[in-house]
Amino acid sequence: MNESVRHGVLRFITAGSVDDGKSTLIGRLLYDSKAVLSDQLQAIANAKHKRTGGEDIDFSLLTDGLEAEREQGITIDVAYRYFSTARRKFIIADTPGHEQYTRNMVTGASTAHAAVVLVDATRLDFSAGVPELLPQTKRHSAILALLGIRHVIVAVNKMDLIGYEEAAFAAIRTAYTGLAGRLGLADVRYVPVSALRGDNIVAASAATPWYGGPSLLEVLEDLPIGEAVASAPEALRFPVQLVVRQDTASADDFRGYMGRVEAGTVGAGQAIRIEPGARTATVAQVITPAGVSGSATAGQVVTLRLDEDVDVSRGDTFVAAADPIVPARKLRAELCWLAPEALNPARKYTLKHTTASVFAKVTAVERVLDVHTLSHDSGRQTLATNDIGSVELTLQKPIVCDPYAANSATGAFILVDDATHLTVAAGMIRAAA
């Protein structure tokens, strides 16, 4: 099936520093694409915490949903917004720029295909030519790189306040291109905009005649999603989510394994291996929500039946019988620490990976990323809130995993604190150690 047809939804996040105008940009996208309805406009025109004067619409009130946010004029949590054009359905995660809320940005980025990074052109110093980008821009971009966001769109905002100056746009572009190169962000596009005035958001603006490129919305509509599948077929990954059985009076008992195909294809008659444990079996039947099917591919939720009676539990993974993969008990990973309480290497945490939950210990902090310099500090032994570090983990039981760069579904994990039940870290597997 054609990829653009198959993927009807583009999920993207917005990131930037405080006051860069993220909420305003989203409000503008929603307004100009007619996703804002007249009663919402009426409500924000009547709002008590309006930041604009007179008749101007304060678009940020559309996404600042919570009372505390409207009072303080800041965004403190991820807001999800929805709009459609004739081409595509969009899901936006509006993520906060405040440093203490970086965890929310990581949350938004974990499910996004693309990111819009806002750079406030008025807050940079152009006296030395190429400006130094703000620390939050660097941190957010580092998170995007870490989370494997494939497409980044840099929206250079508030162009109206700097006289739509082409040289400033070019200088920011040069600065960000350097940052992207260091971070390994491959696909970066640049659009000069004014979210407040609507320049280059939906349609090309007359104020930037020197910019010949597409508007922000046109870029979003054209982004490829569901990247072309590699020429070699992907290896099967089917983590078992739930074991179901139905016992009847006859011999016709049902035992099935529910889950989502995370990579590759699974079909009736296929020889598989169940890991950990290296048991082998043959797929007898593939059931999709629509009914019995010959096969299923990545992204589909299915129920599989096997020919043999084997011991299978939630957390086990089906792979192809001949797949050389070996379950791992030691991992090297990037860890983004989200909790207020710092990592304690003496403690064990619960690691959640696909459908498996196992105890884990962080046995070594190899280095911590300094987002201001994008250099690494190898003298640290722990991770504090918002730190991004390279670590080594030892697991209580082995898991079937892949490098995050190869497959985010089988390469991602979270750490849960068994005492507070908080999600304390987001992890991306670099390699089995």
Added chain:
Amino acid sequence: MRLGPAPGGPRGRAVRLLPTAGANLSKLCGNQTMGSMKELRDIQASAHTHAHLDDLEAESIYIIREVVAECRRPALLFSGGKDSVVLLHLARKAFRLGDRPSELPFPLVHIDTGHNFPEVIAFRDTTVAATGARLVVGHVEDSIRRGTVRLRRDDDSRNAAQAVTLLETIAEHEFDAMLGGARRDEEKARAKERIFSVRDEFGQWDPKAQRPELWTLYNTRLAPGEHLRVFPISNWTELDIWQYIARERLVLPSIYYAHEREIVRRRRLLVPVTPLTPVRDGEKSEIVSVRFRTVGDISCTCPVASTAATAHEIIEETAVTEITERGATRMDDQTSESAMERRKKEGYF
């Protein structure tokens, strides 16, 4: 059964799905509301291009199965409203074993304010009977009798009181996860809620202390007294819901489609004339062709003027509407900018 304790919960246990006596999905898919064959073909043709519905369906089914895998005693909130009809349909699809009929591995829960549209309660009962599911009803009336719900006046809206009865029902049955049909596009406070959302021992939602929710790795851990609200259709919009209803040919209570009804015009709302919401002095009622976009407590739900008699016609209307779903229909959301946020903090859906 799995041997030995695993961290976190009862994961690893096999879920038994009992066969149901004859009930199956096709019983819930009639065509009495669907109009002509030509219209069916039109809907099928347009549904063919709605690949985003497959993505949304897969996401929702994954979430519903995750709840059953990780929670000890889940339940599904079913009011008979369109979002809960879609949610129930997704749940049935999630646990359908090919062509074998199977029971849902959790009961349905309805919080009954006692102020209902009769069509909706009749629909609820027919649907529950057809699915063979177990229905638990929590009555606001019982909470009033216990004294846990106090109304200023007898005819006050019981909508907000539902939160109290819901929490009492959750406590009585020791539910640890309530699947609900709330959507993020409905309201600005809902736009900020996680898919797996923790409620403390007072049933409160703390929007500033939400757990980060990464990838599809949902954290279902709870302390004693806490419970989860889980929203599998968080990412669906009103339009997605109607497109799905059309594609899957789901039956809804008749009041979702255009019908003649006695109303009075009050501010920007069309208020249905009922024993609970009578015509006031100085008002004149009229008969108008209307349909309901949302269905809640009869004392606070208003229809919109419409002649849309089929899902397909509603899709066309929804695509060009100028007014939001709750803005046109809910008296309870219009009391202040943060009406929903405040109710949610108190334990509302």
